[in-house]
Amino acid sequence: MTLLDEIRSRRSVRKYREEPVSDQLISEILEAGRWAPSGLNNQPWRFVVIKDKTFKTKLSEMTHYSGIVAGSDFCIAVFYNSPAGYHREKDIMSIGACIQNMLLYAHHLGIGSVWLGEILKNKDRISEILGINQSNEFMALIAFGYPDEEAAGERLKMNDLLLKIL
Numbered sequence: 001m002t003l004l005d006e007i008r009s010r011r012s013v014r015k016y017r018e019e020p021v022s023d024q025l026i027s028e029i030l031e032a033g034r035w036a037p038s039g040l041n042n043q044p045w046r047f048v049v050i051k052d053k054t055f056k057t058k059l060s061e062m063t064h065y066s067g068i069v070a071g072s073d074f075c076i077a078v079f080y081n082s083p084a085g086y087h088r089e090k091d092i093m094s095i096g097a098c099i100q101n102m103l104l105y106a107h108h109l110g111i112g113s114v115w116l117g118e119i120l121k122n123k124d125r126i127s128e129i130l131g132i133n134q135s136n137e138f139m140a141l142i143a144f145g146y147p148d149e150e151a152a153g154e155r156l157k158m159n160d161l162l163l164k165i166l
């Protein structure tokens with residue numbers, strides 16, 4: 001598969017098999033996030049890996065999408081380290097790039113994932129549950145696991161997206 005094929009075939013996966021993802025592959029997914037671009041190369045992302053069932057259950061109670069979190073093999077909580085930040089909008093875009101790197105690399109490994117944003121409504125409680133101090137602001141939870149569904153999401157046509165070629 002070309003990189004474009006991999007980008008095009010990635011879809012959010014919300015149902016996972018029981019099979020565990022190895023620590024080696026979890027490290028590689030984090031490594032993909034670590035190499036994302038950021039303004040001034042400030043790398044404002046920080047990670048918490050959640051494999052423990054008790055923590056997954058506590059997190060699952062913070063979102064409408066509780067079944068996804070509880071049914072995942074592991075999750076990565078992504079935080080914005082504000083002391084490392086220099087420009088909030090740019091820093092948050094960098095964190096989006098970091099998250100996308102991890103989603104794509106997981107897909108490359110045959111591991112499904114979904115970026116969960118709805119849980120942000122409880123961002124302060126998430127930090128409390130995970131024991132993370134106020135220097136780090138919760139941005140997103142990503143759920144991972146070997147896929148147990150064929151997911152499908154469509155896209156707008158290019159004609160609807162391309163405003164101009166000048």
Ligand SMILES: Cc1cc2nc3c(=O)[nH]c(=O)nc-3n(C[C@H](O)[C@H](O)[C@H](O)COP(=O)(O)O)c2cc1C
Nearest residue numbers: 010011012013065114115116117118119151152153
């Ligand atoms: C910022 C952001 C927040 C999202 N939040 C959620 C969420 O809370 N729950 C969920 O099931 N999917 C969530 N998603 C996944 C989107 O629904 C999904 O990416 C979109 O429908 C396109 O489908 P695809 O990823 O399968 O291509 C989120 C995606 C992004 C980028």
